[in-house]
Amino acid sequence: MNPSKPMRRMNIALWMAPVLVVIGAFFVSLRWLSRLDDAIVLAVSAVAAISVMGWSLLVSIRHHGGLDEVERASAQFSWMWGATAGSICTVLLLMLPPFRSFIVDLATGIVALRGGSEEAMEHKALILAFTLGFGTLQVLQVVGTVVAACWWWARTR
Amino acid sequence: MAPDLDMKNRIRVLRAEKGWSQADLAERVQVSRNSINAVENGKFDPSLPLAFRIADVFGLKIEDVFLRD
Secondary structure, eight states: OOOOHHHHHHHHHHHHHHHHHHHHHHHHTHHHHTTSOHHHHHHHHHHHHHHHHHHHHHHHHHHHHTOOHHHHHHHHHHHHHHHHHHHHHHHHHHHSHHHHHHHHHHHHHHHHHHOOOHHHHHHHHHHHHHHHHHHHHHHHHHHHHHHHHHHHHHHHO | OOOOOOEEEOHHHHHHHHTOOHHHHHHHHTSOHHHHHHHHTTSSOOOHHHHHHHHHHHTSOHHHHEEEO
16 A cells, blocks of 8 residues: 555655754864864764765665566656756856856865965865856756656646 | 657546545555656556556456556
């Protein structure tokens, strides 16, 4: 028997909870992390990132197994077109000098909060700017996927 | 590329005869109600296994449920 819609939502929320807890804990402890050694911060970040990605993968596999063929077709359509559109938008966005400057300024500003030698700060700002650019790609791919899923839903209802 | 083959189905009529809602049929076929809605309205062409399952719950042959337009 198919579970009811509220039950399915509750199930999804429960499965996603550990991811939200780890992300929340990471952001709450940012101030504490900023006082620690770089190596420890990197280790904590790596553990948090791997935990979130591993758990998300497990949830995705489990969720995908429970989908019927129409829902799978929807997911395939949404990801294919949404992620492609998100990638194209990211490239176009990164071609715009104001956006590029915004990312560089943001990275430089964040790195400057902790201080350090000019060479070290430049190195960290470069890594952070790259990470922010990659983050932009991820966010726009998710947005594109959600928009494509909404389009599919509207077309098939 | 081969041209698309238009299909129609009698799911809405068959459901009405049985007095089933889309949710009832969805439960019997083990898919979501939205999926039944998409198939019933011709927005999604089901795979052969799903088409057979739908025909089975009505106790009919597949060609009695799905027809060429």
